[in-house]
Amino acid sequence: MGSQLEADLGDHSGAHRARAEYCRQRLPELCLLERLLNKGAGIVRSRVLAELADGDQHLPLYALELGSDNPDLPVLILCGGIHGIERIGTQLLLAELGTLIYRFRWDKSLQHRLSQMRLLILPMINPVGMARGWRSNGNGVDLMRNAPIDADLPHPWPICGHRLGRWLPWYRGKTQAPMQAEAQQLCRYIQEQTARAPFILSLDCHSGFGMRDRIWFPYAGRHQLMEHAAELHAMIRLFERAHPHHTYLFEPQFHHYCSHGDLWDYLYREHLKQHSSVFLPLTLEMGSWLWVKKNLSQITSYTGLFNPTVPHRQRRTLRRHYLLLDFLISAVSSWQNWMPDRPGHARHQRYAERRWLKREHRA
Ligand SMILES: [Zn+2]
Secondary structure (H helix, E strand, O other), rough: OHHHHHHHHHHHHHHHHHHHHHHHHHHHHHHOOOOOHHHHOOOOOEEEEEEOOOOOEEEEEEEEEEEOOOOOOOEHHHEEOOOOOHHHHHHHHHHHHHHHHHOOOOHHHHHHHOOOOOOEEOOOOOOHHHOOOOOOOOOOOOOOHHOOOOOOEEEEOOOOEEEOOOOOOOOOOOOOOOOOOHHHHHHHHHHHHHHHEEEEEEEEEEOOOOOOOOEOOOOOOOOOOOOOOHHHHHHHHHHHHHOOOOOOOEEHHHHHHEEOOHHHHHHHHHHHOOOEEEEEEEEEEEHHHHHHHHHHHHHHOHHHHHOOHHHHHHHHHHHOOOOHHHHHHHHHHHHHHHOOOOOHHHHHHHHHHHHHHOOHOOO
């Protein structure tokens, strides 16, 4: 063997070892994701939307696709890890991915449901932030405050997003600057993939707010119900009727704060400008204060404020949302069976306004 080739191979295996060590210490979720992609060969299609640099490591932003590849079918989008510190969202989606891969081989009903729809999973949108244990991305920008959209009545400051600088969390980035690479790629990918879909549902997994698990929906930046509130109410009613003992609290995000730059507000508004199809962008906020309450030592750890640190509680969290994710797959694959007709639409709109608009918000 020539000495140059030996040197090249040596470099290669050295780089490979360095990456394996980096992932083991800082980003075990990426090792797990890549192992699952190997296991899911033939079931999961994957692509890398961007390579994001952390020192000399280049971390992939993966987009995974399962089910049909017909662009005219409805789409379910599952996202996680936009805030790097909220690792539990990524871990939840990787647990779901494992379940889907192992069930798909034998479960005819899952095969059938996935043949009627497209399932897109972006489990780790901010890998540099996750490797560093940050909420923001590698440039110090909060990706959930980074879209080019301003809130009507932003509050409270600075949680609503600000432009002071990256030293303070919730930084939006510079005025007029393009969106960060992660946010740009996410938006471009979702817009491309959903252009022809007749129905779109998304769930973006976060943690860190309150004692209960909440499902939030637009708007985050204005005191107004989303235009598809009737369709959303119809779907939530299905879930509540089928699973009356569920523990989720469904509510619009503006009940809690009114923030600039929310990516889902932005994607939703752009969608309304161009398409007539129904789009329901949901956010799962896993109630992390419950984990803190049960294990007070977590309060001294930044990671512990956003993630369950006791193993049995982490396992319980990963189990806890299986029902919801399975319901979302069924709701998308069978969407035509429950979408309200014209009188049903008017009825659900009234229910939605009664349930989610406080008197001062009603027209
Ligand atoms: Zn978050």
